[in-house]
Amino acid sequence: MEITFLGTGSGVPSKNRNVSSLALKMLQERDEVWLFDCGEATQHQIMNTTIKPRKITKIFITHMHGDHVLGLPGFLSSRSFQSGESTVELYGPTGLKEFVETTLKTTGTHLNYPLVYKPIKEGIIYQDQDIKVSAKKLKHGIPSYAYKIEEEDKIGPLLPDRLKELGVSPGPIYETIKNQSTTVLPNGTEVHRENVTGSDIPGKRIAICGDTKPVDSLAQWVNGVDVLIHEATFIEADDQLAKDYSHSTAADAARLAKQAQVRYLLLNHISSRYQQNILEEEKTRLQSIFSPLQFVDDFTEFTVK
Template identity: 60%
Template sequence: MDITFLGTGSGVPSKLRNVSSLVLEMHQERDEVWLFDCGEATQHQILNTPIKPRKINKIFITHIHGDHIFGLPGLLSSRSFQEGTSTLEIYGPKGVKEFIETALSVSQTHLRYTIKYFEVTDGVLFEDEQIKVTAMSLVHGVPSYGFLIEESDQIGPLLPTKLKEKGVQPGPIFQEIKNNEVMTLDDGTEIVREEVTGPDILGRKIAILGDTLPFDDVIEFVRDADLLVHEATFTHEDTKLAQQYNHSTSVQAAKIAKEANVKQLLLNHVSSRYQQDHLQQELEHLKEIIKHVTYVKDFDSYEVLKEGR
């Protein structure tokens, strides 16, 4: 799992930060690419990365403010011209479907693929054997959501020495043993999977939040996340301004991550009012709250690791 940030600014684009968008790539896990938010010029940002729009199969929209959705019509149109023919799923609050279909209709844009729309509400959006995605309402003046992506635990590795003790030789039978809790061999030997495998490999947990004021309930939502993406539109000295505009400060985000036992905090949606040296000073203060915290920049990429892997 890898996360690449395409836009890390807030409100309007700047020379250093485009507006909101990030990509979660899961090529090895399930050969899928998911896009979270799609601010203006997202498709231009993609041109600076190896990401292929035709590979994007799910788009999640946190809320319908322009800096999070104005890039959708252009990206969807270009996907048709870049060999994108597979079905695309779009998850977002009420209004996303109307916005997209109006823009495509007025511009007479005809897509070569089908879009399936899913209106986001609190709770599980979908779940399969590998992964579960849950949504939670945030506090931003308009419907805004956070998304929790939880990877299922995997069966631990087979232990060759344990199998050898039971007379099992390497071969296709190894996979059969791993696929069955209990298996009886031709000679009558019973193989109990948990006796011949190591500890389960714990799934990774990622939380990606839309714009929000800080509030207590979000702590349980992101609890024990391996990686949390949280907005930090304002720095600590502008707390009153953050409250006025329904946003969070970097310190508020850090305190939430600390209380929730988050392993790594990535701060984005940063106001262009702050220069890099100012953010560096703020970061030193944040590290006193939580050790693993970073202000992300456009095109930064992070591998999502399970603690201890």
């Protein structure tokens, strides 16, 4: 899994930061890309990456503020001209369907692929045999959500020495044994997968939080995730502004990461009032609360390990 940040600013675009969007690339796992938020000019940002719009099959909107959705109609329209014919599923709060359909209708836009709307509420909103996505409501004046993506654990690696003890030679039989709980060999021997594989490989877990004030119950919900992506609209010195505008400070996010014992914190949705030197100073202060963390930039890429 790889994360590409397409827009890391808050409210309005700046010369250095576009408004909110990020891509979760799962090309090796399932040949798909999932988009989280789609602020204005997201499609322009995508053109500066290797992401192919036709690979984007699911779009998750955290909330309906313009800096998170105004790029969506344009992206959906352009996708029709970029070999995008597969269905796109749109997950988001109430109002998403009306916004998209009204915009497409009034602009005379016709898509050459189906849109499927998936209104969300708290709990599991998508699940298949490999992955699960859950949503949790946040606090931001209008309905705003966090999304948690959880891969299923993978079966551990085959142990050649144990297979050799059972008389199993390397070959296609290895794949059969890996894919079945019990395999009967030609000589009648039963091979139970659990006896010839190592420990399961834990699936990746990522939490992506929309705009929000601190939420007490969020720590339990994101507990132990590999990566927490959280807004950091303000630095701690501007705590009152964060309260006034229903946002979080970077320090709020760091305290959440510490309490939830996450592995890595990526700070996103950053006000354009802060220059890079201020963010570097803030990062140094935050590391006394939680580490590792980083303020992300547009086109920052992060591999989830």
